[in-house]
Amino acid sequence: MHTAEHILGGTMVRMFGCGRAVTTHLEKKKSKADFDFRNIGRNLTPEETDDLTRIVNDQIGRHQAVTARMVPYAAAAQEFDLSRLPETAAAGPDAMLRIVCVGDYDRCPCIGEHVSNTSEIGRLRIVSTDYDEQTGILRIRFKLDR
Numbered sequence: 521m522h523t524a525e526h527i528l529g530g531t532m533v534r535m536f537g538c539g540r541a542v543t544t545h546l547e548k549k550k551s552k553a554d555f556d557f558r559n560i561g562r563n564l565t566p567e568e569t570d571d572l573t574r575i576v577n578d579q580i581g582r583h584q585a586v587t588a589r590m591v592p593y594a595a596a597a598q599e600f601d602l603s604r605l606p607e608t609a610a611a612g613p614d615a616m617l618r619i620v621c622v623g624d625y626d627r628c629p630c631i632g633e634h635v636s637n638t639s640e641i642g643r644l645r646i647v648s649t650d651y652d653e654q655t656g657i658l659r660i661r662f663k664l665d666r
């Protein structure tokens with residue numbers, strides 16, 4: 521689920537120019553990810569949901585290695601939005617950050633646990649999406665089918 525969420529987040533950034541998920545609730549059976557969608561201001565269309573699902577599953581189906589490496593904080597700060605990390609992450613001139621890569625498709629800072637290859641993920645199924653006008657949050661609920 522967690523690795524699938526990386527691919528989902530990376531795909532959302534590519535498709536809509538939004539940020540990665542602002543909050544996620546990942547569970548074994550069903551998960552949800554919330555995206556700041558104020559710039560788009562609406563729910564996904566069925567076509568967009570289909571495209572999103574297809575792209576994520578294409579990437580999963582490429583059986584990509586999932587790897588992690590440490591990079592200097594300053595270098596990471598140039599590539600990633602680190603504003604949501606705790607300040608302690610930047611402590612000291614030698615601070616390093618763990619970057620998780622899904623093949624050549626997605627990279628982001630993360631300290632979580634991941635599968636070692638996308639072949640272990642299964643297939644993504646988006647259960648529903650909805651957009652909250654008040655908060656500007658797009659919520660995507662998804663499952664993984666084996």
Ligand SMILES: [Zn+2]
Nearest residue numbers: 522620630632
């Ligand atoms: Zn992660």
